[in-house]
Each structure stands twice: as structure tokens, then as C-alpha cells.
Amino acid sequence: MARVIFNRKISSDYYRMRILCPEIASRAKPGQFIMVRITELLDPLLRRPFGIHRLCHERDKHTDNNSPSCIEILYKIVGKGTIVLSEKKKGEGIDLMGPLGNGFYLEQNIETAVIVAGGIGVAPLFSLAQVLKGVKGKNTSRDKLTIFIGGENRKDILCLNDFKKIGARVVVSTIDGSLGTKGLVTDLLVNFLRKHSPLETKNLKLFGCGPLPMLRTLSEIAFYKNIPCQVSLESRMACGVGACQGCAVPTEINKEGDRVVLYQRACKEGPVFDSTIIFWDYKSILLKV
Amino acid sequence: MARVIFNRKISSDYYRMRILCPEIASRAKPGQFIMVRITELLDPLLRRPFGIHRLCHERDKHTDNNSPSCIEILYKIVGKGTIVLSEKKKGEGIDLMGPLGNGFYLEQNIETAVIVAGGIGVAPLFSLAQVLKGVKGKNTSRDKLTIFIGGENRKDILCLNDFKKIGARVVVSTIDGSLGTKGLVTDLLVNFLRKHSPLETKNLKLFGCGPLPMLRTLSEIAFYKNIPCQVSLESRMACGVGACQGCAVPTEINKEGDRVVLYQRACKEGPVFDSTIIFWDYKSILLKV
Amino acid sequence: MKQLHKKIDLSVDIGGLKMRNPVMAASGTFGYGEEYEEHVPIDHLGALITKGISLKPHSGNPPPRLVETTGGMLNAIGLQNIGVKALIKEKIPNLMKFGTPIIVNVFGSTLREYGEVARILDGIDAIKGLEVNISCPNIKRGGISFGTDPRQVFKVVSKIRKASALPIMVKLSPNVTDITTIARSAEEAGADVLSLINTLTGMAVDVDNRIPKLGNITGGLSGPAIKPIALRMVWEVYNKVNIPIVGIGGIFNTYDALEFIIVGASAIQIGTAHFINPSVAMEVINGLENYLRDNHIGTIQDLVGSLETPTFSIL
Amino acid sequence: MKQLHKKIDLSVDIGGLKMRNPVMAASGTFGYGEEYEEHVPIDHLGALITKGISLKPHSGNPPPRLVETTGGMLNAIGLQNIGVKALIKEKIPNLMKFGTPIIVNVFGSTLREYGEVARILDGIDAIKGLEVNISCPNIKRGGISFGTDPRQVFKVVSKIRKASALPIMVKLSPNVTDITTIARSAEEAGADVLSLINTLTGMAVDVDNRIPKLGNITGGLSGPAIKPIALRMVWEVYNKVNIPIVGIGGIFNTYDALEFIIVGASAIQIGTAHFINPSVAMEVINGLENYLRDNHIGTIQDLVGSLETPTFSIL
């Protein structure tokens, strides 16, 4: 069974947990997730999904083995499941399923990437940044990877220094202006893209994770600028493996010339989707998820 | 809220927990019980009843105040509630209701008392012995208080030294003979009583707590020897305060000359009953409680 | 967003039952009040409903009478009660002192018994209403519960309607195919209020001994486990009747109570939760007040049935 | 008490369905097998029941489709399925490779559709039986489920009986007043086996937004919360019919499975528990074997309906 290495409060509502689970860590890709059994008792009943925040090695075991032995999750306290999770102690066993779902699709040569994170949406994006930055000193130029992080206030801005450390450019905004620019993170993105010529944005890729309204705006920006954009969506999950059809996300696909709506499973076909296939008009319901 | 002072494993399946709860401790009488909320979550759902094992003072606060500030419970791990309880740590808050029920009825002058305990049934009987032995050096003669403790094997014999320390005579039996006499504790009691003349047993009082078959035999012995006997019964409980009628114990009472069966509440009229009023023939069902 | 601590009015009048707030103690879970006296400020309750009472005393079912299940409990107390005469003589005087409206839960094993119990209780000042438990086995009809047959429900309620001038609340059984037809029968027969749900029939087995865990074999399931079913039924009934509804089933906190009110309950009852948390009713009363204040809603009535349902769907 | 590790035979034959053990994966909770391939040794299962299939594909209900409740969950997946033709073409070939008996769960919104789906599936070698979901809304009868009306049940089952030579298991809805009359209708119409229970209809509310937590407003309650109700229904039906019963509802461990078998189930299905513990079926299979060995019981059959009920009571 997987084991908790640490479980730290990193700010008022946010925790970071490192878990020793070589079988999961060695296979995990950015954008994939795990399903965590919160308790052996039956309240809360269902497992809870968390994105893979970071891949790393157990501290005291510096092996030559290149494949990571640990994963980290970064989570926000929102209800009883996350409360109970935050009480787990170092050394305790923890029951995980994973890695699950399809991660971000990464072509061989991504020239420039822009990551947009809203609040706790930053969680799966750090492992993405780790991979985008490559293994040994590749893509070290700050221009190649920019992270936009937005939140309600300064407390919601996570991982700032972590992103800087791996050599990414970081741009911050908060709704209340308590850190970075005051306003929406997507407005900063629009400004940023305006400064680049179509030629410059030609080989750009967009990646996003965060609240649905943010992702929708991001998707619209990508559409108008004609930039490929992948978004990681949240949905209520029960099985996490594609068996229950519970995590359906409405997508629009082309069928015999018509655009038809088709439900896809966030846990199996997702959680990462190409932003153009999401049926965003559905938001009025989705927003309430 | 009450607070855990310690929660110690005392042998394979048994734990002893001391709880700081001056409001309960100052009012508690031997034979009364508390209802413990095991978790703030909903599994397990109901509170669990535990007898008041011991009344004492918080170790580091030797006040002059005579009324105890702590209670102890002695419990056996039998299911999920007691498992979760055993994981409580020193200093944690714990939600109790109590003291509940009617304790043992103690006349002013109890000359000689015999206590019969089976397995975990010993739990509420220690506080009884404490009180029977009086406050300061009263009733110090060993002849005045005898405790019979029975169990499956030596591991089930609890509190031996505690009883000795307060100056009681202790007689032990185990089914497998691994401690004390091999056999049933009630057989030892029969031998003991045989050695005493009716005159000697005239002012004797019997008290018992343990498995139902033991209590039934005890009650028969008391009946034939014409000795007053009080037994503490267990029953499934929900409210613990007399509101739900769930903990019914069948009793036989005299109504207009007839013996009629009447259900009494273990939590309110009990858990201690005069052994003659219990409708023991009901055991075939009760045994399965 | 702090604003002046304006006093929120939680009082309700449902079918003639006037209460200072919409939170009642459910029948069978709060004894005759006195049992919780030490643990709950009973005068703060909207109303207190007594354990079900019949014409003659009943001794009830053999033990074990309780078993815990996941998220709930089964009870098979049976008909245990002291009879209507002893209730009036021994319990009502004590109950009156709390100053809380008393509603008496009544049942019978024949139509006639229902009527007689109601008649005996009529005109007793302290009693502010009757709750009619129609989930009781009908002896004449082979033990099938009155509450599952709309015609029987109509008869029982009519009988009581004639026997009593008190507000009549009919308590519906959830063990039915369509609770709305039962609800309408009760409404047509003159019920002032409907309360739902009573317990769902369930069972549990001791696999070591291969015997039922309840002396009575089956029992009634209550607690959070049944809340989703209770909510659905309140919503269904709300959409079909014109009399007020009292929501019951697994209410453990303010959110649970709000769910019932939003789907259509004008008041709620708390049962099993008292056992786990005797302060639950007080917490819910405060919680409702805070919710109304925070959401700038004037009265509970404005919240009743305020559920918005999606108006579109995708094929 | 150690004894020689004698091999216990768990195999069962219920109404023509032959299985190496009585533990099946319930419809809608195990996808088409492939989803759990990595997590469960599927070939160890007694049988695998597919997600419900209809004549034409359906896209299902709008999200949210799931909500957790105390001790259970509500689902409103709706009719989402790929249609019977795609099932045969795309899923059956893959399912076959597990070597586990495949039972196809079928439904329709008209009588005719039920018949057609059954006919199309008849004669496909890999399919060892049909499970008929009668809890589906009947479009002709205003959306009322087939499964709540004994006459409709008789019609649906007769239709399928004529269309297929496969063993037919009829899956009963618990949302009824008397499940035994429905069970008898299915038996009379030629069902080989009865499986119960399907989910209980429930609801949950988002009190902050005052909207339902499910896109479909109501959904089906499953999980440990419903186990007591399921057990009671299996016991009632066992006492009224002569065909084998498959118990379903909140089975999370060996004890739960034993409870169902003891009250009368010849086999069991596991649903929701897979989501929490993918090893649950394997644990139950081992647990049943151990229980039989420890209690010196030769076969599962000897345990079916072995509940002893009290024969006396006190007034």
C-alpha cells in the first residue's frame, strides 16, 4: 500500500501531500489523476479524485533510478473528504488507484507553451511544467514557458516559487489585487497574446486548468487566436475508471456533417480535452457541478 | 467538551481510557454509564454505551476538591466503534453524554458484599468496589468484600491488582484454566456460599455484570439462597436517555396478582436491575442481543 | 457583508398549527419530552410530537429492537405505549410545562380505534394537533398497513376528521409505489397537513447465528440513509397537493433541513439525529435563521418550494 | 480448529445460469468489463452483467449525474448506451476473452423494444443470459415505470420469453408497495431468475443555489444505505416464489453477501462497492469459501434461505 511521506498545510486552506507509490509514480503523466480512498469506514463513501501535482523521489533514497517513486497532490479543503484527508499523518498507509485518465497530449517539439491556472487548478499544471521544461537543462529560456496564475486573493496563488525555480516566467493576477495585477487572469493572457504577432504564436500551445468560467474564456481566446488549447476539466466521479458513466462531459463532435452532442467520460477520455470539442454552452448546468 | 487524558491498551483486546469531564465525574455513581460519540462523521452512526469504570482526579491537578474530575472507561474491542475509539489520542476532545441510567442501589450499611464479574463485565464493577470500600479506611477487612472474576482465559481477567489494592479479596476462574481455578465463576460462587451459614449470608449482597448466561445462573443462585442480587444488563441502545424504547429488557412484575411481562428501559430504569424481576426465560432471544 | 443583526422571524402557521419555528421533534424519538429535559431546551422547539399512542396500552416487540445500519438504524419498537388515558393523566401535565405546542401521534389497529383515540384527545387544551400514523398494520386486512391503500387512508382520515376539531397532520408511509395518490386521499379526506416520511421497512441478519438481528424480524429504517428518498417524496407530494407539508427523514443539520424546505416542506421534523446529537434541533433553528439573514430572505415561507429546476436538456 | 484445506465448491446453477461462484458484477457499475481489466481479475467473477442496453444508442442524462449521500450515492446516468448492435460488434468480442459468463442487461421504452433487443441477442454464443431491467419509464404510459405494475411486468417478461431461449433474469424495482406481487407476475410470465433490488428513487438539493444536485433532478440510490431495504425485499420474495433469487443492494463485504444468501438469495451482485474497493468481489468470493469451510457447510445452496426466525413472542 502507498504511504504518506508528508502532509503539510501550505496556507490557510491548502495542503500538499507526498505519497510513496512507485508503481503509480513511475507510470504517471502530467494531467493524469488518482482516486483516493479517504477512510476505511463508509463516510465519506466514494473515493476522491486528485490531479498528480508533482513527480519526485523519496527524499532519503537518492537512487540512480530515473523513474520517480513518489507523487504529490496539492489540495484545497472544500468538504468532509478533504478535511479527513488533511488529518492523515506521515507514515500512514493510503489507498490509491492510478494513474488514471488521459493526461495532456504532448507533441515532440513544443516550442513555446503558455499555462493558465485558476486557484487550485494549478495542481496538475506543475507536473506539466516539469515535463515541458524537459529533463536536463533543456528549454531553459524563460520565454519558452509562461505561467499565468490567477486567484481570488494572494492566498489562492500557489506554487509561485516552484514555477520560477524550474525556469518558467510567472505572471500573477488576483481579483482583489492583493498579489500581482488586479483582475482576471484571462485578461492578462489577452494582453500577452496581443503583444505577439500571429507568427510568434504559431507554434504556441495553451494549457489550462481552473474554474469553468475561466476555462471557457480561455477556450474562446484560443479559438479566436487559433491556438491549440488543452483544458483539464473537473467532474463528479464515482469509479474513476470509465465504468459508471457518471463523470460525463458534453462534447460537440462532427457526425456525418452535423455537430452533435456526445457525452465523454472525464475519467477515461479526459480529464484533459481539446478545448474546441467541449460543448461550452452547457455551462449553465456544468457551472453547478 | 470532555478531553482524553490517556487511552491505553492494557492487553490484547482491552483498552482503558481516562477522560477529563468534571461535570460528569462529580455526579456519577457506580453502575451508571455514558454514551460516547465515536466520530463526527456518520459511520459509525450511533453513540456507544460504556459503564463508568473508575472515578478519579486528573493526575497533575491535586486539588482539595473531593469530587472527582475524571472518569475512566474500560473497553473491549469488538467492532468498528471500539476500534475507532481505540485510536483516540491524548488531548483529543470527546463528546460524552452522562452520567446516565440508574446505578447500583446501595443501602447505608452493606455488611458484606460479593461482586461477580464476567469478562468485560468487570468494567462498571470496579467503581462499585471503590464506593463499597468507602472513602477513608472504612471497611478495610478483606472479608467484607469479595470479587469473583471469570473469563475465557487469563487475558480476559482484568483489574486483578486494582481490586487487591483497595483491599478486596479476589477469586479468579478461567474456562481454560490459564489463571485461577478452571471452570465457571458461578461454580466458585456456589462453593463459597456453601461454606457460609444462612446466618452469615443474611446480610450479604450480590452484584453482577457479565455475559447473560452467567447473570442468569447468578440470579438463580441468589434466588435459592435468598440473597438480594443486583445485575447490570447490556442492551442495544440508541438514545441512552429513555426516549426511544429501543433498549427494552423484559421484566416480570406483579399486576393485580398476576405475573405479567413488562418491558423496562435498560438506559433509564436500568442498566442495574434487581435480578428477581428479570424475565430470564426470555434468554433465547436476549442471548443474541 | 456584515449587516445589522435584524431579528429574523421563523414562525410558521401550517394548517392551524402555530409554531415559533418550523423545527419539531419527531414521534417516537423524543419520548414524552421529559427524557430529553436535561439535554435540550425543549421550550425552544417549534413543536413536540409524542410517541404514537393507541386506545389501550401495548407492551411492544420482543428485543432486540434496534440495529445500526450504514448511515441509519432499524427500529422495531412495535406498538409500545401507555395508552391514551395514561397519556392524558400522566404525561400531558408534565409536557405542558415546557410551553411547547404538543402534537399527539395516534394510531389504531382498526378504523374504529383511530376514531376513538382522536375523540378522547379532542378538547384537551394542551394538545395543539394530532399526527395520524397510517403506517400501522391493519388487523382486519391481514396486517397490511393502512398507509399503503388510498381508500383505507381516506377512511382513516375521514374518521379522525369527524372525531376531532384539532389540526390533523397525516403521516405518510414511504413503502408505497406512488406516495402522491396516498397524499391526495389524505387531503381529500380533510387532512390539514401532511408529514412524510415514516420509516422504510428493512431487515438485518446476524450471519454467525443465521437469525434476524431484530426480535420482530423486520424494522423501520431511519436516519441519513433515507434522506434522498424522503426528499424525493416531499418534492413529488409538493407538486400534487395544496396543503402544507412537513418534511422528515434523516435531518441531521441545517443543510438537510433547508433541502426539505426548498423542495416544498413548510416545516420539518427531526428524529434519529437527537440520539447522536441532542443539540441538533437548536443548531438547526439557529442555522435557519442565519441562512435567511445571509440570503436576505424574509420568512421561511419564501423559501418553501423555491427549488429551481433545469428547463432544458440535451438529447 | 485447523482442518485440512478442503476445496470448497462455490459453483451454482440458477435457472440455467451456470457460474463458478455466486458473485456477479451488477449492471451499470462494471462498464463492459474492459474498464476494470487492469484492476480486477475478471475471469474470477461468477458472471458479469453489462450496462443496460436498448435498441438504439442513447446519449443519457445531462450532468451532474452523480451525488454522494450518507452511506450511498445517487446516479442519474439515464439511458446512456451504445445500442444493441454496437454492443454485439464492439464489446462482446472483447468481453468474451475474459472467459466469464456474460449476462446482458436489457431495457426498452416500449414493449416492442424489449422484445426486439432480446431477439437480436438470442443465439449469440458468448451471452449466457439476459437480465431484464423493468425499472425503465414506459413512454406509452406517461413515463410510469413498467416495473411498478404487475400486468405490465407480465407483458414485458412474456414478450422476452418468446423472443429468447436464454435464461431470463428479471430485475425488480424496489419503488413499489408490494414487491412480491411483481415478483409473482414475473415468475408466471416465465422468468427463470429474479434479481433485486434496483435503485430506490431519491433526490438531493444544492441549498446554496437552490437547484437539484442532479441534472435529471432525481436519481437512483445505491450503496450500503439501501441494504436493509434490499434484504427485507429478498426475504419477502423468497417466501413467495419458487424460482431462484439474486440479491443486490449495498453489498460491500462477505458479511453483506451472506446476509442476502441467508434470507434467500442463491447468488448476489455487487455494484457500488466496486467504485470504492475494486477487490471487493475477490474478497467476497474468498470470504464465502472461508465461511462455508468454517461452518462445515458443503455448498452455497445449503445456506440459501437458512434464516431461522423466532417462533414465539410475548404480548
Ligand SMILES: Cc1cc2nc3c(=O)[nH]c(=O)nc-3n(C[C@H](O)[C@H](O)[C@H](O)COP(=O)(O)OP(=O)(O)OC[C@H]3O[C@@H](n4cnc5c(N)ncnc54)[C@H](O)[C@@H]3O)c2cc1C
Ligand atoms: C480529475 C480531477 C482532479 C482533481 N484534482 C484536484 C486537485 O489536484 N486538488 C484539489 O484540491 N482538488 C482536485 N479535484 C477536486 C476534488 O476532487 C474535490 O475538491 C474533492 O473531491 C472534494 O471532496 P470533499 O469531500 O472535500 O468535498 P465534498 O463535501 O464532496 O464537496 C464539497 C464541494 O466540492 C465539490 N466537489 C465534490 N466532489 C467533486 C468532484 N469529484 N469533482 C469536482 N468537484 C467536486 C462539490 O461540488 C462541493 O461544492 C479534482 C477533481 C477531479 C475530477
Ligand SMILES: Cc1cc2nc3c(=O)[nH]c(=O)nc-3n(C[C@H](O)[C@H](O)[C@H](O)COP(=O)(O)OP(=O)(O)OC[C@H]3O[C@@H](n4cnc5c(N)ncnc54)[C@H](O)[C@@H]3O)c2cc1C
Ligand atoms: C449500559 C452498557 C454499558 C456498557 N459498558 C461497557 C463497558 O464498560 N466496556 C465495554 O467494553 N463494553 C461495554 N458495553 C458494550 C459496548 O457498548 C459495546 O461493546 C459497543 O457498543 C460495541 O461497539 P462496536 O461498534 O465496537 O461494535 P459493533 O460493531 O456495534 O458490534 C460488535 C458486537 O458488539 C455487540 N454490541 C454492539 N452494540 C452493543 C450495545 N449497545 N450493547 C450491547 N452489545 C452491543 C454486537 O452484538 C456485536 O456482536 C456496554 C453496553 C451497555 C448497554
Ligand SMILES: Cc1cc2nc3c(=O)[nH]c(=O)nc-3n(C[C@H](O)[C@H](O)[C@H](O)COP(=O)(O)O)c2cc1C
Ligand atoms: C426509535 C423510533 C421510534 C419511532 N416511533 C414512531 C412512532 O411511534 N410513530 C411514528 O409515527 N413514527 C415513529 N418513528 C418514525 C420517526 O418519527 C420518523 O418518521 C423517522 O424516524 C424518520 O426520521 P429520522 O430519519 O429523522 O429519524 C420512530 C422512529 C424511531 C427511530
Ligand SMILES: Cc1cc2nc3c(=O)[nH]c(=O)nc-3n(C[C@H](O)[C@H](O)[C@H](O)COP(=O)(O)O)c2cc1C
Ligand atoms: C452508476 C450506476 C449505474 C447503473 N446502471 C444500471 C443499469 O444500466 N441497469 C440496471 O439494471 N441497473 C443499473 N444500476 C443498478 C445496479 O445494478 C444495482 O442494482 C444497484 O446499484 C444496487 O446495488 P449496489 O448497492 O451494490 O450498487 C446502476 C447503478 C449505478 C450505481
Ligand code: FES
Ligand atoms: S467516474 Fe465512472 S465513468 Fe468516470
Ligand code: FES
Ligand atoms: S436507548 Fe433509547 S430508551 Fe433506552
